[in-house]
Amino acid sequence: MAQQELDHLSGQTTTGHEWDGLKELNTPLPKWWLYVFYVCIVWAIGYWFVYPSWPLVSDYTKGFFGPSMRSAAIADYEGGNAARLANASGLADAPLDKIKSTPAFLEFAMANGKAAFGDNCAPCHGSGATGGPGFPNLQDDDWMWGGKLEDIYQTIRFGIRSGNDKMRDMTMPNFGKDGILTKEQVADVATYVMSLSDTAVKGTDSGKQLFADNCASCHGEDAKGNIEMGAPNLTDKIWLYGSGVAAVEVQVNQPKHGVMPAWEGRLDPITIKSLAVYIHSLGGGK
Incomplete structure (x- = not known):
C-alpha cells in the first residue's frame, strides 16, 4: 500500500508513489481551473436540454430552442435555387438553339452547366471532360449516339442502359463467350x-x-x-x-457495356439544358 509522507522542501504531501527514488507530490489543481471545469460541466448539462444533442432510436432530442443546421442549410439551398430559377426565367421553355443564340441565356447556361458538370459528371468523365477507360472523352468528335445539341440533350435526359424507357441502348453480342465465333x-x-x-x-x-x-x-x-x-x-x-x-x-x-444514369428526375429541366449546352460547347459537339 502506498505510504503518504510530507515533503519538507515543498511542504506538500506525496501520493505515496515512487519510481527510482523519485516521489510524486500530491499537488492540487488551481482553484480557478477547478471552477472553470465545474462551470463547463454545468454548461454541458444545460446544453443537453437547450439544443439538439441526444440521438434516439429513430429521432433525436430537439432541445428547448429547436435549432437545426440541416434545416438552415436546406433553407439556404432552396433560397439559392429559387434565385437561380428566377435568373433563368424563360430558359426552361426556350429551345436549345435559342439558348445558344441568346447571350443572356447562353451566359447563364454555361455557368450553370459547368457547375452541374463538376457535381454530377466529372466523377466519370473527369473534371476536364476528357474521359478515361470506359468513360468517353466529351471533347473529341467521336459520338456514339450523335454530338449535336439535341443528341446530347437526349442522352443526358434518358441515359445509356439506365433502365429508362427512352434510354440509349445498344448491346453487342458476346461473340466468343456465347460460341458465335471460335x-x-x-x-x-x-x-x-x-x-x-x-x-x-x-x-x-x-x-x-x-x-x-x-x-x-x-x-x-x-x-x-x-x-x-x-x-x-x-x-x-x-x-x-x-x-x-x-x-x-x-x-x-465478351463486350463491356457502360451505363450512364438518366438525369431527368434527378436534375431540374434548366440544369439538364444547361449541361447539354455546356458539353456541346467543349469542342467535340457537332
Whole structure:
C-alpha cells in the first residue's frame, strides 16, 4: 500500500508513489481551473436540454430552442435555387438553339452547366471532360449516339442502359463467350478491326469476311459506325476500352457495356439544358 509522507522542501504531501527514488507530490489543481471545469460541466448539462444533442432510436432530442443546421442549410439551398430559377426565367421553355443564340441565356447556361458538370459528371468523365477507360472523352468528335445539341440533350435526359424507357441502348453480342465465333475467329476479326486504324497491324481476308458476316450490320460495311444504333467508328484511333489487338479481342469475346444514369428526375429541366449546352460547347459537339 502506498505510504503518504510530507515533503519538507515543498511542504506538500506525496501520493505515496515512487519510481527510482523519485516521489510524486500530491499537488492540487488551481482553484480557478477547478471552477472553470465545474462551470463547463454545468454548461454541458444545460446544453443537453437547450439544443439538439441526444440521438434516439429513430429521432433525436430537439432541445428547448429547436435549432437545426440541416434545416438552415436546406433553407439556404432552396433560397439559392429559387434565385437561380428566377435568373433563368424563360430558359426552361426556350429551345436549345435559342439558348445558344441568346447571350443572356447562353451566359447563364454555361455557368450553370459547368457547375452541374463538376457535381454530377466529372466523377466519370473527369473534371476536364476528357474521359478515361470506359468513360468517353466529351471533347473529341467521336459520338456514339450523335454530338449535336439535341443528341446530347437526349442522352443526358434518358441515359445509356439506365433502365429508362427512352434510354440509349445498344448491346453487342458476346461473340466468343456465347460460341458465335471460335477463339481463333475472335482473334482473326479483332486483328482485322485493329488493322483499320493501325497500318502496322495486318488483317486477313478471313478476318474481313468475319467482320462482314458478323459486325457490318451494326458498324457498317466501311466500319465507320452507326449513330442511330450507338455503334462506334472502328476506323479511327479512339477506343473506349483500350486499343491494341488484345483489347479488341477481349471486347469481341465478351463486350463491356457502360451505363450512364438518366438525369431527368434527378436534375431540374434548366440544369439538364444547361449541361447539354455546356458539353456541346467543349469542342467535340457537332
